[in-house]
Amino acid sequence: MSLQDALAAARALLPRFMEEQCVVERYGGRVFNATTGKYDEVWTPIYTGACAVKPVAAGRDTELGEIEVVLRRYRVSIPFGAAVPIKPDDRTTVTSSADPWLVDRPLRVVDVSYSATSASRKFFVEDQS
Template identity: 35%
Template sequence: MSQLDATLAAGRREAEARMRDTVRLYSQAPDSFNRATGQTASGAQTTLYSGKARVKAIAASTGRETEAGEREIVLREYEVHLPWSTALPGGLRVLPGMRIEVTASPDARMVGLILWVTGATFSDQSTAWRIRTEDRS
């Protein structure tokens, strides 16, 4: 093992030690509308990852106001760190529009938070897998 590999392995262990939140990464099929009942049914969800993570608000993100469905919302950016070794089933990649739900956290206010994936970065020299998200509440 090279010095670089040893340093990366140590960094990845330290990064995982800071992952105190638990999340669920999932994709969701489009909603469907039933004309007979007038009800909208949520699309089926497919869980791609469930486990430890670090959910971190991006400090420079003060939130920007925008409109969605005739109501104003504030978009706040977060970065979600997953263990570097995380692999998704079937070789899937994280795509914009997928969602991450915080299922447990030392900060109880974060539990239930749904974050929308906007992008992900990949690197063989990273200590964690970083996924860019936004809170659309």
């Protein structure tokens, strides 16, 4: 069995083990909402489907403006065949998980991993709560 055959088999099997569901969105700017009189952010979904979310480090304290926040970093894996490349500053939201604390928490993409020999697409997100 060649490396490419092994990768194809792993890539076909791996989504079955991704227990979360998530949506990845890309920022599209702001539009004026005449009803509220305020500007709303526009986010466009670029991936919806299976994912796996795993913590990669303990939270670290930092300042965001004048507010102290704890940054928590996670690795998100999605199927290798996902059509649209994920980019830093995209937003990931877990929509279904066995861990209810993870659901509906917006996570900002901070880094993307590229590898021709990976069984899944991986990127890193931060929870800035």
